[in-house]
Amino acid sequence: MNDVSILLCAYNAEAYVGEAIESILCQTYSAFELVLVDDGSTDGTLSIMRSFNDHRVNIIESSHDYIRSLNLGLHNCHGKYIARLDADDLMEPTRIEEQVYFMYHHLDLAACFSWAMAFGDHTGLYGNHVRGWVPMPYFWLLTGNYLMHPTAMIRRSFLQKHRIKYKNYPYAEDFKLWTDIARHGGQFYVIPKPLIRHRLNSAQVSKVHAKEQWQTRLQIQQEVIDHLITTLTHPAKRHIRTLFNQLLILNAANLIQGDKVATFMYNLLNQIRLKGYLQL
Numbered sequence: 001m002n003d004v005s006i007l008l009c010a011y012n013a014e015a016y017v018g019e020a021i022e023s024i025l026c027q028t029y030s031a032f033e034l035v036l037v038d039d040g041s042t043d044g045t046l047s048i049m050r051s052f053n054d055h056r057v058n059i060i061e062s063s064h065d066y067i068r069s070l071n072l073g074l075h076n077c078h079g080k081y082i083a084r085l086d087a088d089d090l091m092e093p094t095r096i097e098e099q100v101y102f103m104y105h106h107l108d109l110a111a112c113f114s115w116a117m118a119f120g121d122h123t124g125l126y127g128n129h130v131r132g133w134v135p136m137p138y139f140w141l142l143t144g145n146y147l148m149h150p151t152a153m154i155r156r157s158f159l160q161k162h163r164i165k166y167k168n169y170p171y172a173e174d175f176k177l178w179t180d181i182a183r184h185g186g187q188f189y190v191i192p193k194p195l196i197r198h199r200l201n202s203a204q205v206s207k208v209h210a211k212e213q214w215q216t217r218l219q220i221q222q223e224v225i226d227h228l229i230t231t232l233t234h235p236a237k238r239h240i241r242t243l244f245n246q247l248l249i250l251n252a253a254n255l256i257q258g259d260k261v262a263t264f265m266y267n268l269l270n271q272i273r274l275k276g277y278l279q280l
Contacts, residue, residue: 002056004032004096005077005156009069010049010087011039016199018048023090025054029097032083033058037073040064045087067173070166077156086150088199089116095195099153102189110158110186111178114151114195121200127151131192136280138182139273141175142224142266145217147188149174151196158186171213175220183227218258222248225265234277240268 006024010017024034037060038046049059060076062069074082081103083096099112115127129146152174159165162184169176182188229241244265250256272278 002031002033002079003100004029004081004083004153005079006032006034006083006085006096007037007070007073007077008034008085008087009037009039009066009073010041010045011064011066011069012041012043012045013087014041014044014048016088017045018051020085020087020090021049021052021057023093024085025052025056026093027091027096028094029100030056032056032096033077033079035060035073035076037062037069039066039069067166067168067170070173074159074165080156081153082156082159083153084150085196088201089150090197090199092195092197096153098191098195102191103153103155106189108187109155109189110181111147111152111154112189112191113147113153114191115193116148116151116196116198117194118198118200125194126198127190127194128192130190132190134188134190137186137188138179138224139228139266139269139278139280141179141182142221142262142269145172145175145178147174147178147190148196148198150198154181158184169216169220172216172220175217179220179224183224215258218262221262222258225262225269228269228278231279232272232277233279234272234275240272243268 008020034057036049036057038049040063058076060072062072081100083099085091102112103109115125118124118126127146127148134140164180166173167176225244229244232240247256247261251258251261269278
């Protein structure tokens with residue numbers, strides 16, 4: 001069995017997917033299977049996938065439903081570790097080797113990430129808001145999603161043990177996955193160097209659907225806050241719940257922005273945590 005399953009899901013990515021696949025097949029670490037999922041593309045994406053004659057490549061055809069296609073890919077991954085890459089990004093040659101080494105030597109690690117070097121419409125370093133071990137990941141994720149999905153390598157046994165998969169949170173399914181992993185005690189580590197090249201262009205999902213992504217992210221943050229409140233041992237727990245509900249009402253009335261609600265509750269819960277009433 002291969003140590004690593006590399007999962008790449010693509011929809012109408014004929015302009016980039018070939019280059020992405022080439023960057024995978026040229027890795028210094030070769031004990032992997034490459035699970036390519038065509039998400040019902042209507043262009044030449046599937047033909048390009050089929051053009052690669054390599055025994056490590058497994059092509060899966062799916063109807064167009066990106067989250068369903070991701071889960072179909074997960075189901076067909078058999079390695080100890082599952083590495084992700086988007087169809088328009090590129091792996092640095094040592095990406096898999098470096099992440100496998102770290103996962104192998106830290107058995108308590110659920111997922112390993114890295115930074116990314118952007119190219120295309122903009123350049124620069126991405127994902128460098130955090131480095132090393134992520135402290136209190138479930139609580140920390142209230143501050144936002146700073147973990148780059150295409151850099152992720154996830155321990156498959158952790159997903160299986162806790163029955164975790166991608167859920168229907170459009171354009172923020174990765175953020176939901178991280179909160180689900182963290183809620184079950186999963187630990188995260190970010191290698192402080194760019195192990196992928198992250199393409200930026202105006203046609204990206206994160207650009208075209210930026211508003212929907214932002215709304216879904218706020219929904220996830222509110223769910224995390226709700227769960228954290230249920231775990232409080234503070235005598236004012238009922239009042240904290242009431243306060244949160246009132247803030248949500250004000251948000252629905254467009255009197256306070258959702259990110260301001262998340263920031264306020266993070267600061268409040270952090271004060272409560274420091275006094276020992278919130279165990280993480």
